[in-house]
Amino acid sequence: MDFLGEGLHRALQLISSVDPEVYGIALLTVKVAVVATLIACALGMPLGFVLASRRFWGRRAALTVVNTALAFPTVVVGLLLYGLLSRRGPLGGLGWLYSWQAIVIGDVILAFPIAAALSAAAVQGVDPRIRRTAETLGAGTWRTAWTVAREARFALAAVITAAFGQVVAEVGAAMIVGGNIRGSTRTLTTAVALYTAQGDFGLALALGIILLVMALVVNVALQLLQGRGSA
Amino acid sequence: MLELAGVRHAYEGRVVLDLERFTVAPGALIAIVGHNGSGKSTLLRLLALVERPTAGEVRWDGAVVSSPRLRPRAPARRRITLVEQRPMLFRGTVRENLAFGLVARGRRGAEAQNTIERVADRLGVTSLLARQRHELSDGEVQRVAVARALAVAPDVLLLDEPVSSADRAAAQALYAALAEERRARGLAICLASHQLEDAYRWADDIRALAEGRLSPVTPENLFRVELPAGAETKHVRVGPIGIAVTTAREGPAILAVPPTDIFVSTAPIVSSARNVFSGQVTRLGRPRPGVVHVTADVGIELIAVITEEAARDLGLAPGSPVTFAFKASAVRVF
Numbered sequence: 001m002d003f004l005g006e007g008l009h010r011a012l013q014l015i016s017s018v019d020p021e022v023y024g025i026a027l028l029t030v031k032v033a034v035v036a037t038l039i040a041c042a043l044g045m046p047l048g049f050v051l052a053s054r055r056f057w058g059r060r061a062a063l064t065v066v067n068t069a070l071a072f073p074t075v076v077v078g079l080l081l082y083g084l085l086s087r088r089g090p091l092g093g094l095g096w097l098y099s100w101q102a103i104v105i106g107d108v109i110l111a112f113p114i115a116a117a118l119s120a121a122a123v124q125g126v127d128p129r130i131r132r133t134a135e136t137l138g139a140g141t142w143r144t145a146w147t148v149a150r151e152a153r154f155a156l157a158a159v160i161t162a163a164f165g166q167v168v169a170e171v172g173a174a175m176i177v178g179g180n181i182r183g184s185t186r187t188l189t190t191a192v193a194l195y196t197a198q199g200d201f202g203l204a205l206a207l208g209i210i211l212l213v214m215a216l217v218v219n220v221a222l223q224l225l226q227g228r229g230s231a
Numbered sequence: 232m233l234e235l236a237g238v239r240h241a242y243e244g245r246v247v248l249d250l251e252r253f254t255v256a257p258g259a260l261i262a263i264v265g266h267n268g269s270g271k272s273t274l275l276r277l278l279a280l281v282e283r284p285t286a287g288e289v290r291w292d293g294a295v296v297s298s299p300r301l302r303p304r305a306p307a308r309r310r311i312t313l314v315e316q317r318p319m320l321f322r323g324t325v326r327e328n329l330a331f332g333l334v335a336r337g338r339r340g341a342e343a344q345n346t347i348e349r350v351a352d353r354l355g356v357t358s359l360l361a362r363q364r365h366e367l368s369d370g371e372v373q374r375v376a377v378a379r380a381l382a383v384a385p386d387v388l389l390l391d392e393p394v395s396s397a398d399r400a401a402a403q404a405l406y407a408a409l410a411e412e413r414r415a416r417g418l419a420i421c422l423a424s425h426q427l428e429d430a431y432r433w434a435d436d437i438r439a440l441a442e443g444r445l446s447p448v449t450p451e452n453l454f455r456v457e458l459p460a461g462a463e464t465k466h467v468r469v470g471p472i473g474i475a476v477t478t479a480r481e482g483p484a485i486l487a488v489p490p491t492d493i494f495v496s497t498a499p500i501v502s503s504a505r506n507v508f509s510g511q512v513t514r515l516g517r518p519r520p521g522v523v524h525v526t527a528d529v530g531i532e533l534i535a536v537i538t539e540e541a542a543r544d545l546g547l548a549p550g551s552p553v554t555f556a557f558k559a560s561a562v563r564v565f
Contacts, residue, residue, distance in 0.1 A: 127319060129315055129317075129318070129319040130319055130321070131281075132276070132279075132281040132282075132313070132315070133315070133318070133319055133321070134321075134331075135280075135281050135305075135308055136279050136280075136281050136308060136311070136312050136313040136380075137312065137331050137332035137335060137379065137380070137383060138305060138308060138309040138312075138332050138335040138336055138383060139305070139331075139332075139335045140305040140335070141305075143335055147321060147331075150321070150322055151321070151322060
């Protein structure tokens with residue numbers, strides 16, 4: 001118990017003293033998480049929409065692939081991405097290995113199926129009369145999609161939260177393709193893993209608390225937005 | 232002209248609609264009648280271009296606008312508007328709902344607001360304009376949905392059981408508003424109803440649907456009843472009157488009084504017919520030359536089919552006193 005108490009005490013000290021290294025890691029984590037969540041949702045949500053609202057050949061297979069990808073192990077994603085981005089890999093020319101961009105790509109690959117599968121489920125949950133009514137009143141494809149999205153706004157907000165949660169908590173791929181380089185690609189999760197291994201439990205716990213606070217802030221912000229739009 | 236040609240529609244392999252041809256001419260007032268599950272709603276969804284047929288085509292003025300391979304485009308859909316049986320309003324106020332179709336057509340500002348005020352007034356929903364959807368009753372939702380459909384001034388208005396949540400007075404008001412709108416700009420209306428009185432009261436053209444097919448027999452004078460046990464000739468209560476029927480059956484049944492088996496008279500009848508009812512003519516319809524449909528309120532609404540010559544000889548007109556008579560053995564039991 002002392003061990004935990006001491007760790008918590010050190011964590012609070014680090015946070016209150018505005019430790020530049022801790023805040024640098026936190027800021028990078030926020031940057032990576034926001035960019036990766038935006039890209040994953042921008043790509044995944046339209047796909048989810050199409051999978052839920054259009055009938056086409058191969059739709060069931062596509063849904064199965066997306067649902068299976070939900071269980072993609074993060075280290076495997078990291079490994080494959082490492083192969084692609086390493087100097088001898090097909091994308092080696094980009095020079096992105098051990099960069100924050102590489103972490104973003106890994107996170108997008110992991111969050112994309114979440115965005116697609118959950119938004120498909122969200123759209124499927126909307127009463128089909130909403131789509132039909134929008135169409136019969138003359139709405140085109142985009143206006144109809146927007147109308148359906150407005151009805152599914154709570155479920156779609158949950159999709160964004162889930163994608164952000166996946167991205168912000170991801171460690172395997174970030175470690176492999178980011179390299180956990182101090183001051184460059186060290187995120188909260190990779191730092192927690194490192195400092196725990198080094199026995200610096202207080203620092204690891206401080207970073208863990210910041211991670212939880214970030215998740216809390218994002219959830220509260222989304223809930224506030226939902227509250228404003230609940231009329 | 233809106234037309235279904237060779238349409239067959241199936242859900243998970245089960246054919247629910249099979250129509251060689253179904254047309255909605257400009258300005259037509261059609262009622263599709265049939266029991267629940269007869270395919271009325273499916274037919275309206277195909278006509279509204281919000282669902283594609285499994286086989287066959289939907290055409291507008293001869294051009295194919297929907298088929299298994301052709302997804303209907305918004306410009307074609309904008310000429311036809313459907314109000315579903317249990318319509319849904321979008322999130323937002325009633326005013327925003329009425330504006331939806333106008334905004335989709337790029338119409339905003341004062342002109343759009345005038346249109347909204349006009350249709351709201353016509354359907355009696357002006358006082359509801361600022362309300363949210365969850366603040367409305369089912370009947371109000373139905374009226375708002377009809378107003379929302381009329382706001383976009385469609386060429387064809389499709390209504391699925393438009394008065395299912397309305398009381399009698401509200402239903403009359405809704406039909407009167409539709410008739411007024413039709414007079415003003417000649418739109419075609421196609422309504423599905425299982426209430427035959429409504430169909431006969433408001434439509435020029437009645438089409439019966441049974442098991443997904445157009446039925447050659449129009450199911451006039453149909454009544455759902457509970458047949459008592461006992462005697463061969465039974466007196467069954469239908470609304471305020473009792474109909475004598477010869478049948479050995481008992482329990483729930485549907486009675487059909489064939490309109491051609493009803494004798495029409497303007498004087499009291501003394502005859503062997505067990506069913507003699509007096510009332511007033513409410514409507515005279517002429518579905519084809521030489522044939523007159525006499526609708527009378529004899530406590531319930533009954534329809535008799537007579538010749539043009541007989542109608543002339545009897546001097547029938549809406550409001551005339553009339554007596555209907557038919558034999559107990561003429562009543563069919565299903």
